[in-house]
Amino acid sequence: MITVKIIVSNPFQENTLVLSDATGECIIIDAGMYNAQENRALTQYIAEAKLRPVMAVNTHGHVDHMLGVNFVKQTYGIPFALDGRDNFLIESAPTHGAIYGFKVDAVPTVDRDLQGVPTLQFGETTLQIIETPGHTPGHICLYQPEQKLLVTGDTLFRESIGRTDLPGGDYSWIMRSILDKLMPLGDEVHFYPGHGQDSTIGHEALYNPFVTEVMGGEVNYDC
Numbered sequence: 767m768i769t770v771k772i773i774v775s776n777p778f779q780e781n782t783l784v785l786s787d788a789t790g791e792c793i794i795i796d797a798g799m800y801n802a803q804e805n806r807a808l809t810q811y812i813a814e815a816k817l818r819p820v821m822a823v824n825t826h827g828h829v830d831h832m833l834g835v836n837f838v839k840q841t842y843g844i845p846f847a848l849d850g851r852d853n854f855l856i857e858s859a860p861t862h863g864a865i866y867g868f869k870v871d872a873v874p875t876v877d878r879d880l881q882g883v884p885t886l887q888f889g890e891t892t893l894q895i896i897e898t899p900g901h902t903p904g905h906i907c908l909y910q911p912e913q914k915l916l917v918t919g920d921t922l923f924r925e926s927i928g929r930t931d932l933p934g935g936d937y938s939w940i941m942r943s944i945l946d947k948l949m950p951l952g953d954e955v956h957f958y959p960g961h962g963q964d965s966t967i968g969h970e971a972l973y974n975p976f977v978t979e980v981m982g983g984e985v986n987y988d989c
């Protein structure tokens with residue numbers, strides 16, 4: 767059974783996620799902490815819950831999702847995993863960050879390339895890696911089928927989708943990713959996005975305007 771902790775981080779209100787299971791091992795997804803207070807919120811939670819971080823993982827390489835990656839790498843001595851197709855975003859984080867007023871001193875080294883890797887493991891948990899290009903070329907979602915738990919990053923939000931006007935973004939790709947790979951996971955699937963409230967696939971099938979616009983009559987309203 768996975769436990770999810772959300773630490774809302776940085777001026778972009780990005781969701782830094784800690785996923786843990788009964789073994790006490792955890793992974794830190796999209797570490798976006800930007801100040802000492804946000805760093806402390808993370809380390810305090812991990813200490814109080816007696817967790818052992820084993821990996822930093824990113825759904826994608828955008829600067830608001832990686833501001834705290836160096837901190838967790840240094841604090842816990844853990845590797846950083848990312849789909850290599852988003853390496854260019856990590857490398858350009860100091861430049862991109864400056865546009866939004868973020869100061870990025872050091873770019874974290876990517877230790878594990880997740881491109882083409884089917885699963886990710888921690889503790890007794892196996893997460894499926896679902897490639898969902900569109901918001902960025904190397905965007906991935908993470909899925910645990912038994913618990914029907916999904917991490918969607920900036921691909922799918924509650925009643926919205928990630929923007930596609932940034933470098934490497936593509937609207938037709940993000941829609942294909944959502945419609946072909948996320949919606950078929952089923953109405954009961956509970957997801958945690960990179961910004962804002964958690965939701966379910968069933969809720970999005972009914973209320974996400976980007977989804978309903980294209981799904982139209984295909985939606986099954988029996989649920």
Ligand SMILES: [Zn+2]
Binds near residue numbers: 826828928
């Ligand atoms: Zn993003």
